[in-house]
Amino acid sequence: MELSAITLDCADPLALADFYHRATGLPPHPRNHAGFAGLQREGGLLLGFQRVDGYRAPRWPGQDVPQQAHLDFDVDDLAEAEARLLALGATRPEPQPDPGRFLVLIDPAGHPFCLCPRRAV
Template sequence: MSLITLGVVALDCPDPRALADFYADMLGWRVTEEDEDWVEIAGPDGRTLAFQRVAEGYRPPQWPGQDMPQQLHLDFDVPRAKIDEAERTIVALGAKLVQHDDGKQSWRVYLDPAGHPFCLCMR
């Protein structure tokens, strides 16, 4: 067993509270720590996401282009039969669909309100 474990994944953004609220609403998690430059949300299983302010010059990733590569993306599992319902929910929260599944893949790609790509993966 390793002495090292994953603690938190942090996303840069211009407005940490707004992006934390988006993901908290999407996942049914809650804000657990907050100051003006850092907000954390946690789920019932102890997983944590954090959002940190980039005060000036924030540039969102440009997916699928490589001029501003994504550098990191998040995958969220959804039951295959519930994918359309999940999509309606996250789009209502502010996500933008950028790649629909074509029947050959089992995921759809979205951008969060700060421009980070993430996927809903059908399981």
């Protein structure tokens, strides 16, 4: 068994795919449409975004509307990555649970995601 896709619910799949495309550089899937959009490296994992009628954004850090899932991204420079993502439409919630180890941001559809300093291997 091999994981082939991770899909996030949202109100506007094309807009959320555009945010993550600009954030990661992953190429858009060739068959994107208003109900479902995705980003995918050739032969790689699909990051998908599906339209859900009545979508309610997660409320992080509270759990009135649970986050359900989140994405982690390794970055070389936390400050640079944060500034770039905020300019693309992400927001920074407070409080931050462990700012020395990772930074939580919220995408335009309300999903929390983490920026983690890249570690030397």
